[in-house]
Amino acid sequence: MSQPVLSVRRIEKSFGGIKAVRGVSFDVHKGEILGLIGPNGSGKSTLFNCILGQLEPDAGQVHVNGRDVSGLRPSKLNRLGVGRTFQQLAVFPQMSVFDNIVLAGQEHRGTMLSRLFGPSDARLTADAERMISFFRLNHLRGTLAGSLSYGQQKLLDAAMAFMAGPALVLLDEPAGGVNLTMLAHLRERLAAYNAEHGTTFVVIEHNMEFVMSLCTRVIVLAEGAVIAEGTPDEIRSNQTVIDAYLGG
Amino acid sequence: MNAWLRRVLILVLIALAIGAPLGQGNYIIYVMTSWLIFSIAAMGLNLTLGYAGQISLAQASFMAIGAYTTALLTLSGWHWLAAMPLGVLACFVVGFGLGYPALRVKGHFLAFVTLAFNTLVFLVLRNEEWLTGGTYGLVGIPRPTFGLFSTMRSLPFYYFTLMVTIIAALAMWGIVRSPWGRAFRALRENPIRAESLGVDTRRITLLAFAIGSMYGGLAGALIASLVQFIEPGSFGLAHSLRILLMVAVGGAGYFFGPFLGAGVVILLPEILRFTEGYYLIIYAVLVIVMLIFVPSGMIGIWGRIRDRFIARPVARADLQQGAQLK
Numbered sequence: 152m153s154q155p156v157l158s159v160r161r162i163e164k165s166f167g168g169i170k171a172v173r174g175v176s177f178d179v180h181k182g183e184i185l186g187l188i189g190p191n192g193s194g195k196s197t198l199f200n201c202i203l204g205q206l207e208p209d210a211g212q213v214h215v216n217g218r219d220v221s222g223l224r225p226s227k228l229n230r231l232g233v234g235r236t237f238q239q240l241a242v243f244p245q246m247s248v249f250d251n252i253v254l255a256g257q258e259h260r261g262t263m264l265s266r267l268f269g270p271s272d273a274r275l276t277a278d279a280e281r282m283i284s285f286f287r288l289n290h291l292r293g294t295l296a297g298s299l300s301y302g303q304q305k306l307l308d309a310a311m312a313f314m315a316g317p318a319l320v321l322l323d324e325p326a327g328g329v330n331l332t333m334l335a336h337l338r339e340r341l342a343a344y345n346a347e348h349g350t351t352f353v354v355i356e357h358n359m360e361f362v363m364s365l366c367t368r369v370i371v372l373a374e375g376a377v378i379a380e381g382t383p384d385e386i387r388s389n390q391t392v393i394d395a396y397l398g399g
Numbered sequence: 400m401n402a403w404l405r406r407v408l409i410l411v412l413i414a415l416a417i418g419a420p421l422g423q424g425n426y427i428i429y430v431m432t433s434w435l436i437f438s439i440a441a442m443g444l445n446l447t448l449g450y451a452g453q454i455s456l457a458q459a460s461f462m463a464i465g466a467y468t469t470a471l472l473t474l475s476g477w478h479w480l481a482a483m484p485l486g487v488l489a490c491f492v493v494g495f496g497l498g499y500p501a502l503r504v505k506g507h508f509l510a511f512v513t514l515a516f517n518t519l520v521f522l523v524l525r526n527e528e529w530l531t532g533g534t535y536g537l538v539g540i541p542r543p544t545f546g547l548f549s550t551m552r553s554l555p556f557y558y559f560t561l562m563v564t565i566i567a568a569l570a571m572w573g574i575v576r577s578p579w580g581r582a583f584r585a586l587r588e589n590p591i592r593a594e595s596l597g598v599d600t601r602r603i604t605l606l607a608f609a610i611g612s613m614y615g616g617l618a619g620a621l622i623a624s625l626v627q628f629i630e631p632g633s634f635g636l637a638h639s640l641r642i643l644l645m646v647a648v649g650g651a652g653y654f655f656g657p658f659l660g661a662g663v664v665i666l667l668p669e670i671l672r673f674t675e676g677y678y679l680i681i682y683a684v685l686v687i688v689m690l691i692f693v694p695s696g697m698i699g700i701w702g703r704i705r706d707r708f709i710a711r712p713v714a715r716a717d718l719q720q721g722a723q724l725k
Contacts (some may be wrong), residue, residue, distance in 0.1 A: 203595070229597040241592040243585055244714040254585055257578040258597030266578040273578045297714025311596060 154217050156181050156319050156351040162201050162211035164194075171197040173375040174211070179319070184345055184352040186366035186383075188359070190396055194375035195355045196238065199323055203235055204228050215319060230259065234317035236308045238324045238355075244297025248288055248307055251296050252279040255314035279314070286310040286340055302333035309337065313344060319351045326358040334358070338365055363387065371395065413565065420557050428553040429625070434665045435557075435564045436621045441645040441657030442571050443614025448643075449651035450575060451607030452587030453501050457513040458642040460520035461490045461612040463634035465619025467524065467531060470540045470629055479543035483620040487613045494612025498605035517636050524631035536630025540623050550624070560621055567617060574610065575654060583607055587652075648686060650696030659697040 155178035164172040172194045179185045189195050200206040202213050204225045212221045220228055229235075243251050257266060257273040266273060283292055286306050291299060296307055305325060312320050325341070326334050338361060344350060356362045362369060363383040371379040371386060373395040379386060386392055416435075420428045444458045468486035473479055500512040524531045531537070542550045543559070550556040574580055582603050585593035594600045623629050641664060649660025667685070671678035693699040 205591070205595075224599075225591075225594045226597050226599050229595060235595050237592065237595075241589060241595075243588045243592070245588055246581070246584060250581060253578075254581050254593075254598070255596045257581065258599070260578075263602075266582075267574070269577070271576045271578070295714050315597065 153180060155179055155214075156183075156216060157202070157353065158212075158214040158217075159198075159202060160212045160214070162198060162213070163209045164197050164201055164206060165209055171375050172201065172208070175372070175375070175377055176211075177370055177377065177380070179351055179353055181318075181351055182345065182349045183368060184341075184354065184366045186362040186369040187353060187355045187372065188357070188362055188369060188386075189372035192374075193372040193395075195372055196323065197375075198372070199235075199321055199353075199355060203233070203321060226258070229315070229317075232315075232318040234312035234315065234320040236305075236312045236320070236322045236325055238327060240301070240304050240308070242296040242299075242304050242307050242311070244295065246296055247293050248283065248291050248296055248299070249279055249293060251307060251311055252282050252314055255311035259315045282310050282314050285313075285344070287336070302329045302337075305329050306333070306337060306340075309341070313350070316348070317350065319353070322352060322354045322356075324355055324357065326356055326361045334361065341365060416561055417558075420554060425553045428557050430665065430669055432553070432557045432560050432625055433622075434661050435560045436618050436625065437642065437645060437661040437665055438658045439564055439567050439621070440615050440618035440642050441649065441661050442567065443611040443618070444642050445611075445646050445649075445651060445653075445657045446571065446574070446583065446614070447607050447611030448646055449653070449656065450580065450587060451583040451604065451611075453498075453604060453607055454506065454510045455497075455513045455608065455611065456510050456636065456639045456643065457497065457517040457520075458611070458615045459634045459636070459638035460517045461494060461615025462619035462622060462638070463520055463524060463629075463631070464490050464493060465616030466623040466629050466634070467537070467619075468616075469620035470537045470623045471530070473541050473543075473624075474537065474539070479541075479620070479624060483617065486620045487616040490612040490616030490619075491609045494615075495605050495609040497612070498608030501604050501608060502601055514636060514639075517639050521631050521635050524634070531631070534630060534632075536628060537623075538628045540627045540629065542624045542627070556625065560625070563617070563621060567614065571614070572654065579603075579606070584652075644686070646696075647690065648696055650698030653696065653698040656696055656698050663697065 157179040160176050161174045162172050163170070163174055175198055187195050197206065201208040204223050207222060212219055214220065215231055215233055218231070220231065243254065246254070253272055253275045256275045256278060260266070260273045260275060261269060283289055286309065288303070288307060288310065291303065296304065299307065309322070309325060325337060329337060341352065342365060345352060354362065354366060366383060369381065369383055369386045370377055371392045378395055379389045379392045381389065420431055440458055440462055444455060447453050447455050465486035468489050469479065469482045472482035472485060497513065497516055501509050504512060525534055542556055544550065548555065550559045582593065582598045585598055586600055586603050586607070590600050645660035645664045646657060647660070648663050649656030649658065668678055668682050671681050674681055693703065695702065
C-alpha cells in the first residue's frame with residue numbers, strides 16, 4: 152500500500168492525573184475520509200489538537216506524507232498542506248467573506264516581502280472567487296463574516312480550510328449546530344471536494360448520519376483508546392461500540 | 400465610503416492642511432505641527448493596538464529613542480535625513496525586542512510590561528548624563544536645510560512635517576491594505592485560527608510592535624527638531640497614555656482615527672482656552688462622555704450617522720467566536 156498521508160503513532164496525552172489519550176495509532180491514506188467518533192470525553196478533540204500542534208503530546212509521533220511533524224507549530228503544519236476547521240465558530244468576524252478566504256490562502260503565496268509590497272489580494276482573487284463559488288457563498292462575498300448565520304459561518308470555516316489546497320484536512324465537528332438543510336449542503340460539498348481533488352479528510356463528528364454517509368472508514372474512541380475500526384456498516388453493528396455509546 | 404469620495408476628501412484635507420497655517424502666528428503653527436507629529440506617533444500605536452490588537456504603553460519611549468538618536472547625531476553634524484533613519488531603525492530593533500513579551504503575556508499583563516519598559520527608558524535617559532544630558536537634556540538641536548529650503552522658521556518646518564506625515568501615512572496605507580494588514584487584523588480577531596491558516600503569529604506580533612515603534616521613532620525625530628530641546632520628562636508615561644488616548648478617541652483600528660484623535664487631544668485644549676481655568680475640566684468631561692457613548696472613537700460617530708440612513712450588516716454579538724484554545 153502507498154505511504155499514508157497521515158500516520159499517528161502511539162499518541163498519549165494526560166491532563167493532571169487524567170489520561171485523555173492512551174497510545175492511539177492509525178493511518179489515513181490519500182483520498183480517504185476517516186471518521187473519528189466516540190462518546191463525550193473519549194479524547195477525540197485532544198487527539199486532534201495533538202495531531203495539529205495545538206497541544207504537545209506526552210508521547211508518540213505524527214507523520215504527514217512520511218515527514219515527522221510532531222511538535223511543529225500549527226502555522227508550519229498548515230504550510231505543509233494540513234488544513235483544519237474548529238468545533239466552535241472560527242472566522243474573522245470584522246472581515247468580509249472575501250477577505251477571510253484570501254487570508255486563508257495568502258501565507259502560501261510568495262515571500263514575506265512580496266506579501267508586503269505585492270498586490271493587496273496576493274493574486275488570489277480568482278482562486279478566492281472559485282472557492283466562494285464552490286461553497287455557494289457568492290451572494291455573501293462582501294458581507295462581514297461576523298454577520299453571517301451560524302451555518303453560513305461553518306460553511307465559510309470549511310471554505311477557509313480548503314483555500315490553500317491542502318492534502319489533508321481535519322474537520323472538528325463540522326455539523327455541530329448546523330440545521331438539516333445546511334448540513335446536507337455541507338456534506339454534499341465536502342464529498343464533492345474529496346471527489347474532485349482527492350483530498351484526505353479526518354472528521355470528528357457526533358452526528359452519526361453525517362459520519363456514516365460521508366466517511367469511508369470509521370475509528371471509534373472510548374476513554375482515550377481505539378475500541379473499534381471498520382467501514383460504517385461494520386461500526387453500526389459492532390457490539391463494543393454500541394455498549395460504549397450506551398454505557399453498557 | 401466609496402473610493403472616489405474618499406480620494407476627494409483626502410485631497411480636500413491636504414488642501415486644508417496646506418492652507419490652514421497661512422497668516423497664522425508662530426504659536427498656532429507650532430500647535431499644528433505638534434498635531435502632525437503626534438498623528439504619526441498615534442498612527443504607529445494604531446497599527447500595534449488598533450490593527451494587531453497588542454496593547455502598548457511605551458509609544459513615548461520610542462519617540463524618545465528616535466528623538467535622542469536624531470538629536471545626538473544632528474548635534475554632531477549629521478544631516479537630519481541621515482540621522483532620522485538611524486533613529487527609526489533603532490526603534491525597529493528595540494520594538495522587535497519589546498514584542499517578545501507579547502508572545503507570552505496578553506492584555507493587562509502586556510500593558511504592565513510595556514509600562515515598565517517606558518519607565519526603564521525614562522530612567523536611562525535621566526541617569527546616563529554623559530550621553531543624554533540627564534535632566535538638563537539636549538539643547539540647540541538643528542533643523543534640517545535642503546539647499547535653499549531652510550526649515551528654521553516655523554512655517555517651512557510645518558510644511559516639511561506635513562510632507563513627512565503624508566509619506567508616513569501613504570506607507571501605513573500600503574501596509575494595512577497589504578496581506579500583512581490582513582494578517583495583523585487576523586491576529587487581533589482570532590490568533591489561533593490565524594495560526595492554523597499558516598499565519599506566523601509570532602513573527603506578525605513582533606512586526607506589529609517593530610513597525611509601530613518605527614512610527615514612534617519618526618515622530619521623535621521630528622519633535623526633536625521642532626522643539627530644538629529634549630529632556631526625559633517629555634517622554635514619560637503620561638505621554639504614552641496621551642498617545643493611547645489619541646488612538647482611542649480617534650478610533651482604534653481605523654486608518655484616519657489617529658489624525659482625528661491627535662487633533663482632539665492636542666487642538667481641543669487650545670480651542671477651549673477661552674474658558675480659562677475650566678478648559679481641562681471641560682476637555683476631560685468631553686473625552687469621558689465620548690468614550691462612554693461612542694467607544695469606537697470619533698470615526699464611530701460617522702459610522703452611527705451613516706447607519707441611521709444606510710442599513711448595513713454588522714458583526715453579530717450573539718455568536719461567540721471559538722478556537723481560543725490557549
